[in-house]
Amino acid sequence: MVLSRMLRRSHLWIRVAQTGLVAIPFLLAAFAIWSILATGKPDPVERSLTLIIFPAAAVLAVAFQFLLASDRRRLDESRANEVVRLEGASTTDALTQVGNHRGFEGELQREVRRAIRHGYSLSLAILDVDEFNGLNARSGSGHGDRVLARVGGLLSGRRIEDRAFRIGPDDFALLLPYTDAANGALVLDRLRGEAEHTLLGATLSVGVAELSFENAESASLLGQAEAALREARLRGRNMVVRFDEIKSSVSVISPTKVSSVRLLISERKLHISFQPIFDLQRGAVLGFEALSRPAP
Template sequence: MPFPVRAHLRRLTRARLPFAARLGLSLAIGLGAAGACAYVLMHHRLRDEEIRSDARTVAADARTFERIARASSTQQEARSEISEILRADRDARLASVDRTVFEVALIGLLAGLLVFVPLGGTLVREHRKALENATLDGLTRLPNSRAFATELRAAVSRARRHGEQVSLVAFDVDDFKFVNDRHGHRRGDELLREVAAVLDDGRAGDRAFRIGGDEFMLLLARTSEAGALAVCRKLLERLERAGIRASAGLADLRPGDDHEALRQQADAAMYEAKRRGGHQVAPFSEIADETSVTSAEAGLALRTLLDLGEAETVFQPIWDLRRGRLLAVEALARFPQDYGFDGPAEAFDVAQRIGRVHDLDVLCTREALRRATRELPPDTLLFLNVAPQTLDRESGGDWLLQALDEAGMGVERVVIEVTERVGARTAAVAAAIDRLRDHGLRVAIDDVGSGAGGLEMLRRTHPDFVKVDGSVVAAADGDSSARAVLLAIAAFATQTGAYVIAEGVEDDAALELIRALPGAVRVDGAQGYGLGAPSPDMPTAQRPPASTQLAV
């Protein structure tokens, strides 16, 4: 078989052809084989027929033989002459048959080639195009998330092998949801194509990807953080000239990190850029001391949890000490043990590390509202925990108002609970709280006394409820410093008119302590395992357990 033909067949057999291409190839080979088989079968069949015909001819020409024998000088000459006649006749008939069979086989082979060459070539091209499209984003024609995962892993491996530098930049369009809502999805698609064009028109060797939505990645091989920072600023300037604002997070490969860690760092830096107001680039090195990177397994577990929406809600009662009745229930998130998280705190910690706190908060809030809308007792408030990172966004708490509206829950029955541990986000969180309060929501500051930011949050937010951290309550009985902190918090809240709730009330001794505070300082409510543990069932009893002093 000629080498070009063998090479062509080798490529075809190695290619993962779709069914239609395999059908076309089979049809071509089948037609050619059919022609060849027809040639062989007809040749053998006609050869048998020729032998039988010879016998009939000999019998039929007996008288001819006799005439020739009489006319011939010897019998041997007669036989010789007759054999020559028969051989000439046979050769003539076989030549005619061979030509006919050869023509049939040639027609079959040509028909197969005529079918396969154009059809097979077209199908192979379409197959290659389908493989290419599988790694391209349909809207922007940039490589997609599948291609990004492959190339990022390869780039990190190459950088490790050759001792090179590699940087990764996460881009996210600012206020993209506003553009979609205000100007329609067509304008949103045009904007994404414009962003893709700018990112793809960079330095030779840089690779831009669209991961999904308004999220893009830029892979910079053999580039340090300083070089990548300069590239990012130029790209943001070009986007600004096109009327597009975007935030960028930059991370460079550090010793001991893998491709998953590099991506998490770029995501975390991008969210930091948004927290700072957007339309800027934030290097991960600036937040590395306050941000840790989780394992690939934990990150995958959290992403799977979010994709499947597997959040559960338990409820813990909050009691009014003065009236001795149920004041509210606090909704607390729980997750299936299959994901391997050691409680909800670890799940939210992982979410913070990979930049998915907002998504996890939204999931938990919607599940809590779904339950509470049907089960919350009358005249009972619902305390909803909201992460500061969720409020510290360009949209503030708009998503929360939308969730309440979709669930049919009135804002007058909901208290937004925000921890005092907001770090540098105090101003942005306080502004978001003010907007939510303007819509009729009440606000509680949680974990007051556990850190240094409690008084600042109290001063800037003027909360409706102040929840004293359980560690302060537990230590107040035997620790004068802890008792002083408890008194200071209660006095501050009393002066501002806030309702004070003591957390971590585990027994009657703690309950007696907070009821016996001196003077005008008071604690209005209590919450803890001693008064009711978190339960999947909604608390419905309006009076506390008979075993506690609160029931007296």
């Protein structure tokens, strides 16, 4: 903020100075004309001064204009660099030096749109530092911060087109363009093995999902990767699980479907029927089951 105000003030003073310098030759010319009109005929000294001062002032004004234009360009470049730096800081996690959650949300949507437009594979991995709260409790938050920083370093060392993000206290995301789920799982399993030797005793659980062009939504891709991560935790942690391994037993509801159901409910277009659930041995009603479908 302070730098922005300084730059704005600098630009204001530059404009004032430029206006003044442009006006100098015209003021001198007006003075010379006024002298001629006032005296009727200028003496040789006045004529000489007019012939010398006016061109000199004009050259000086042009030179100063050039210098001020150069200074303005440098200030514009400084301002542009500052804007780029601030934008980068707003989407970068300070501890791990990878993207933050805000950067992740925007980049995930952009990458999904690019993958759909150009028809290439896109995988998303969600990583979790196993038992991170216990690690902090045993070794202190400083040790935990060093572990997180090393995770950021591991993820940053991938291919140039891969992009890493810290999306939670101990959760990370890795976007893998031009990579299907099978190859993505191989990459992440190598990274998981590296983590065993570099994370100061910590390990990683990973869930991987590939963008489906039948349900090409960023939220669905994220939900599938998170479901795979939950399965990795249930299986004992320190492993990589692909969503396509568990998709027959896990349901990830598309946000579009959720919105459609909410719209049907709000517009009262759902027909709901209740049917009893009987205990045949006792001949008693145990409860009721509600069935719903769009109204005809």
